[in-house]
Amino acid sequence: MSEPEMVLNNPGQADRRERDLISSVQGGQRELFYELVQPYERRVYAAALAILRNVHDAEDAAQEAMLKAFANIRQFRAEARFSTWLIQITVNEALMRRRRERTVPMEGLDGHRSGDEESEYAPRDFADWREIPSEALERKEVRQRLAEALGTLDRKYREVFMLRDMEHLNIQETAEALGITVASVKTRLLRARLMLRDLLAAGWEQGWFSRLPFEKGTKPW
């Protein structure tokens, strides 16, 4: 088994490897920085995309955020999670760009779907979902449907949902990254989850998630 595979299969070893890499980069071995951030490429890009909603801007912001992390690596302290530190730099970079460039059109409030944050959101669909197998995500169609549903949410819900449920920041970290209160994060997260559930319920009823991909070697033809 190669060294990266061994690290991947052992979280404790992966943590130690990350700490070693951080120390090495902080000590001047800057050529190791890419190895350090490579596992977080997807998350960094997704965080930028959640805010900017444009693939080109998101890639540029993600790269810029990585460069800022690279330039400030000596300021990173071990008491924080490296991934959280990286995501927060990315969110700051993306928010700064959005304020500066205003390239992202302001989204109108969709009263029917989003409603007022203060008012309560009641589920509208009570289809009885079973657990959806994660294999469903192997299908591009499913991923695309999920992305489309997420894209219909208002910005304030989408950002909280992405940082909390896709980037796996905790509530406090999400609040700090977006500069909002913990209570707002909880309210927006609840709404985002329930709205997505309603949006995807139709897909459940139409069987998006139930058509499993063929496993390797079991194609009928």
Next chain:
Amino acid sequence: MVNHIVSCEQVWREISNYVDGEVDAGLRSSMDEHFRTCHRCAAVLAGTRNVVALYGDERMLEVPAGFGRRLEKRLATNAAVEGSGWSRWSAWLVPVAALALIVGTLLMTSSSRNWHPLRSQHAEPAKDIPPDMVVVVSSGAKLFHVPGCEFIHDKASERTLTAREAMQEGYVPCPRCLRQYLKTGLTRETQGDHDAEAGEEHVEVLRTPGQ
């Protein structure tokens, strides 16, 4: 534990916290009981969990083709630019600077033993006068001058030496002929400037504004 009955609306309000495990034990127990009997809320719970599980999967975070390669290239370019500057020098610059500081301090300490106090209490040594510059001093005076300065007092007792030696003996620069080496803020024009070197009158031009 007594379970309080919770309504569907209360369940929907707390369902996100429930999924995250952020409700207290009493409320969790009440909600568990509710889910056992309310199929609609159980369906909402199952759907919410599915949403969290599906979107939380890393496969949902797709990056454009070539993203990693472009990032690696940009980082490498940035590192190369940095490497040609500070980082390449910094490896040996710090110890050299430290050594220079130590040597400088030792030189200052050893040489200061031979220095006399300033002959004028109101004067400050000049800055950046070339130490090997040839200057002249005269007996009974407090200033040193460029040879030929018209403000040299008692030219008969003139003595030639280097600026460094003059300063070691406590002489201060003439504010007329060595003006360029004095702090700008110290060179106030006074009537005394126009007199030949005459003790404190001349020193007056070297006083700092606050003195």
